[in-house]
Amino acid sequence: MKAPTSLLAAGLASVALAGPAIAAETLTVSSWGGPNHGINTIVWPTWKAWIEEATEGRVTLDVVHDMGPPAAQMALVADGVADASWIFHGHMAGRFELTRLPEFPTFEDFTSEIASAAYWRTYETYLAEQGEHRGVDVLAVGVHGPGQIFTADKAESFADFEGQRLRVGGGVMSDLASAMGVTGVALPPTGVYESASQGVIDGAMLTLEGLRSFRVAEVAPYTLTVDGGFYRGSFAIVVNPYFWDRISAEDKAAIEDVSGESLSRLFGYMMDVSDERGVAFAEELGHTFTEATAEDIAMLREVSDGLIDEWADKVSSGELDAREALEFFRDQLGQVDAEAGIVDRVVTTEG
Template sequence: MKITNRLMIGAVAAFGVSLGTPALAQETITVSTWGGPNHGINTIVWPTWKAWIEEATEGRVSVEVVHDMGPPAAQMEIVADGIADASWIFHAHMAGRFLATQLPEFPTFEEFSSEDAAAAYWDTHQEYLAEAGEHRGVDVLAMGVHGPGQIFTAEQVDSLDGLDGKRLRVGGGVMSDLAEAIGFTGVALPPTGVYEAASQGVVDGAMLTLESLRSFRVAEVAPHTLTVDGGFYRGSFAIVMNPMFWDKISQEDRQAIEAVSGESLSRLFGYMMDVSDQRGVEFGKQHGATFTQVPEEDVEMLRGVTEELIADWTRDVAERGVDAEAALAHFREQLALAAEDEGIADRVVSQ
């Protein structure tokens, strides 16, 4: 269903938040955002990208961020329809459309930063995954992942057996597959709906990231965290642009914007997730949250499940022209290389 211009006008009038468009700016990238005003995407990523763009284009192009133009699952449509010029999307919100983007979601049982993972993901997308054509209708400016997804429960459990019969929030993608394998009931909810659902007893907990302890108030309703190294899953994101925006600016300015997007913007997204997770853990500990590592026998079970999920995914993405084995090998190689590169922290202008 198309999002109407009438809704757009109302959203911009009611919720538009400018990051301070400079007087000399000739064009402005209108960014549709979701997540609360204090979420890292809004306090770290957009302000930094805005500063990069203004510097790269010598002030000819700026960024304006608009909240609440539509729900998270509608962001792709909002950009493709030209209601906004850019946004960030969570691939699992659009079940069926995105499959190749599950590549970074599978459990790895290894610790690594979201910044390094995002840099590796960007390179892998450009080399292998873009062939699937899953982002048709928009241009991809960056790829991103969130931090290790863990399991949060209202009642403390110390193994996967303790989840039997429980109802936990899932967000689609690999999360839903893991829910079936582990044996709990997955309930599809956006992160913003977890607090209310858990408060009312609709769910017993959630599969979410550590940042959610703070940003989505999970520490108040599901303070017990069951963890595995590297997370039970990770989530896949992209920052996308309406291709028609490029017609408004010069080729020089387009190249300048692309130069501060790509790997740099992907790293920035991952860095934001790392910072947000750290803040979430600190907040959780201050409010009595517990953290329990799953026993080794559960890890071995998860390894077997993961192998099966990857085998199924490999067959499915082959139908979309993706060499899954080569893509996974490339991602792991790039992940090691990304860890050796200089980080993005010194280039972040707002935290």
């Protein structure tokens, strides 16, 4: 899938010619994905263009790599080392519980763009006021594509995973791994290739985009799949609230206007594109994809229902009914307009 490109050049050029040059305020973004990851080739370039257009060039965006590991991104932003970043909630065990909501298996295929838009609506309606992201402001939330299981040796059923060491990243995937008799090894996706090539792990629970982005297809040639994925992963794009003190109220409102559901959809769209590229890359290497059996899927449903009940009982409090929030999210999956995406507004630095 080739992402259409909209450079917004005409609009930005007119801004430049409208008056004397004024130094733009810079939103410094910490990014932990590799240079070719879609977060860097699609999300940040597009959001930068949106911000520059919305603020008439008064605010721009600069991406800095390797400011810290994935699990440190929340602290980097909260402490003001970076103005903004993207975080994976599962990397911070015990900090985030409500954000497990979109991670449970749906057993239905939805694009990550639709799921991310539904998640943003759920976040605004139910989760934002619970304050789990204290210390930062949330400008978007998103989910990655269906998480599947990649292995060095072919697996045809869940029984084949028993006793194996699989990479997990926290959240629902870790709970599922335990229920399946798997020894979970906590690793960021950036550590999978090296650990698998050295025999430290037998495989990984990861997304299809990881087959290419993190070179997993080179060390794990087999994938066991479930419709909709074994799990999804929850992310947020966050900003230090003190950044707003450096810009006008007008520019703050303009940035928020090109964030929220639009930025959430953009994040999900990036994940969809990355998944397709991951599958294509793996197929070129002769990768084998095997669907889980009906018996295994029935078992997974039972395990998932139990995890949902446990989670809902734990996080429901006050006016928050977690089961109601989850039902709202799943209803929104069918309400999001798939035709009203952001594809025509995407800027990409990758051919």
